[in-house]
Amino acid sequence: MLFRLRGRAALLAAVLACPTMTAPVMAADCAPAYGNKCYTQPHATQPYCPPGTPSAPPVEPPMAPGDKPMDDPMRDPMTDQPQAQQQQPQAQQPQQQQPQLAQPTFTPSAPTTAASSPQSVSPNMIGDFFGTGGGTISIPQMSRDFTGPILSGGSPAMFTALTPSGSYVGSPASPVFVTQTVPGPISVIGDAVGTIPTGSFWTAAGPVPSGFGPFATFTSDFLLNENPDETAATAAAFPNSAAVVFNGAQAFFVSNTGTVTPIISGVPFEGNGNFAVGTSYTIIDSFAQTLYVPAPASTNGGNVGRQKIGENTNPIPRDRVFMNYSLFDGARLAQGGVNVHRFTPGIEKTFFDGLASLEVRVPFAATANSNFVAGGPIDDNNVEFGSLTFYLKTLLHQTSNVAVGAGLGIAVPTYDDSTVSIFNPATNSLQRLVDIEAESVHLMPYIGAVLTPTERFFAQAFLQFDVDTNGNTVRTLNPMTGRLANTGTIQDSTYLFMDLAVGYWVHLNPESDSFVRGLAPVAELHWNRTLDSQDFVAGNGYVVGNPQQGRIETWNAVVGVNALLHDDATVTVGYGVPIAGGDDQFNGELRIIFNWLFGGAGSDPQRRVF
The missing domain is CATH 2.40.160.40 (monomeric porin ompg)
Incomplete structure (x- = not known):
């Protein structure tokens, strides 16, 4: 009994004599060290036994050939086995694990290697491109024409023919004036879009046709020059057009609508009707x-x-x-x-x-x-x-x-x-x-x-x-x-x-x-x-x-x-x-x-x- 206590006391003293470290380490991180009765961590500078870690069994010096083992107070002389194995089963040794290494962290002060620098520090690309833009479209000239008489209340407007003073002998010489007596609208595709002011007039574009003289009945139409007032009114009716082009105008005799009354050498012009003016314009919407x-x-x-x-x-x-x-x-x-x-x-x-x-x-x-x-x-x-x-x-x-x-x-x-x-x-x-x-x-x-x-x-x-x-x-x-x-x-x-x-x-x-x-x-x-x-x-x-x-x-x-x-x-x-x-x-x-x-x-x- 005395020998048992002495052996255990010696083992306890050996354990307490081992220096320890403040950081806790699992038993699996320890390894046996020869020359003492405790474990050491592979990378530690001094050996230590962490708390709760069982000590390693004592290491006996090797026996010479033929020597018998010395009496061990911990062994039973009858069975030659340790008494602890007869009193209780041997405790299972803890399974060793690989050491758990600390994960690297990114800090501005601590340098890191490329191996610890994942692509997580690569932000997204900003970018640059718009990728489209304007371009060209060539279009043909877009235009439309209208030709017709100037209307007044849905009917052709009546105009008075005025001739210069003088006598007619056959066909009088140009000019002959056709003057608007009341404001007349311009009609384009059935819509009234402009008005010709009163007093606007056209002049004959050439010689007055035959039959336009004393005691004669007007039987023919004749061409007229452009009336600037009508062209201006037409252009004002199409403010978004690229251009307004005058194509021509013509005087039409409208019989049984009144009497043309110019005085020529004191003799009234003989006729039974008035004039209407037909015009033609091209509206260019786009060249x-x-x-x-x-x-x-x-x-x-x-x-x-x-x-x-x-x-x-x-x-x-x-x-x-x-x-x-x-x-x-x-x-x-x-x-x-x-x-x-x-x-x-x-x-x-x-x-x-x-x-x-x-x-x-x-x-x-x-x-x-x-x-x-x-x-x-x-x-x-x-x-x-x-x-x-x-x-x-x-x-x-x-x-x-x-x-x-x-x-x-x-x-x-x-x-x-x-x-x-x-x-x-x-x-x-x-x-x-x-x-x-x-x-x-x-x-x-x-x-x-x-x-x-x-x-x-x-x-x-x-x-x-x-x-x-x-x-x-x-x-x-x-x-x-x-x-x-x-x-x-x-x-x-x-x-x-x-x-x-x-x-x-x-x-x-x-x-x-x-x-x-x-x-x-x-x-x-x-x-x-x-x-x-x-x-x-x-x-x-x-x-x-x-x-x-x-x-x-x-x-x-x-x-x-x-x-x-x-x-x-x-x-x-x-x-x-x-x-x-x-x-x-x-x-x-x-x-x-x-x-x-x-x-x-x-x-x-x-x-x-x-």
Whole structure:
């Protein structure tokens, strides 16, 4: 009994003699150390036995050959087995586990390696492109004629013929005057649109016909020169016309309506009737001309613009809702430019464990009206919808500092048709000249990459194509029928987009409780180019699209700043300008972007910060 107590006391003293560490460590983290009776952590500088950790069995020195084991007070001499095994079953040794390493966190003061810098610190690209603009439509001269007598109360107005004093011998010499005695209206297509003042007169355009003399009855009509007062009244009746052209006038003798009473050498002119005046004018509503009108071709998005993958998007799929605002200063939708305010709300949702996502954009804008009136002002504050756009994204490859993704965009034509009209005073309404129907579906495949070599530095790039699959139908006015007729299909040019963005987090602490957790300036370069010349359609005297327009090329530069906010949100502000290419589509653009993460994106560090 005494030997047992002494042995246990010695073991207890050995355990207490081992130094300990303040940080608790599981027994699985310990390893046996020779030379003492306790465990040590593999990476600890001093051996220790954490609280609750059973001590290791004593290590006996090796026996020489032929030696017998010494008497052990803890062993039963009868069975040669430890007495503890006879009194109670041996305690099961705890199963060892791999040590649990601390997860790295992003703090501005602590440096990190590329291996601990996931693409989560790469924000979305800001973007640059408007992607559409105005163009040319050539229209033929639009005109209409009217010929008929001047009416008064539905009947021809009566005029008095006045001749110069002198005697008639045969046919008197010109001039002969036909003077209006009462105000007479001008009638065009049955509508009274102007009035000739009293006292207006016409003069004979040539010699007075025979039979116009003493004791003779007037039997023939004769031509008259232009009456300036009537032409002015006609032009005033068509204020929106391009021109009013006088074609001619003629005096008609209307018998049994009264007596023509000019006095010639004291002898009254013998006749039984009065005169009416018939006139002919051509109203030119529009000369043959080429108009610069908004969105004349099969553009993707109409007057709202295109939706590139490089606008507020990252190659990595993410769960988010967002709102993009863009102000395009001087967008080339009309002569002199138009300011366009575009809004693009949308949502992106991941699936397949975050390896893919579906993004939906619903753009609309305060922009130029897609219904253009020739010769009228530009309505540049009309609300228009753009193309409903879907992007299917997938993650192809990912390491700790590189990610590669690809996908396909589909733009559905939810924007308005483009039309060109002129005002028709005869019907007091607009006459449609050209109609470009919104029908084309665009496919936009892309590939993109993200690079984060350090915690702070990030870069990403996109390569994308935009292909019109079917074009838009063009209808023009047929002058023979007065109706719109199918003229052809106009195809949008195929675009190539290349986008590059680089940035650096000057402040980054995603785990802090402050409202602003990160700030990163960014610079972007965008190259946009068509791979073919602009298409055009010709027919019925119209040319929709410019046959002389070659390929379009633009270079745009964008600078901005990304702010990482509390509650998984970001705000991005950027400004872009064209720098080369010669086919600028705006003077400058301001972009403000908001993103908010939801769902599983907040728990995945690869997709939590963007």
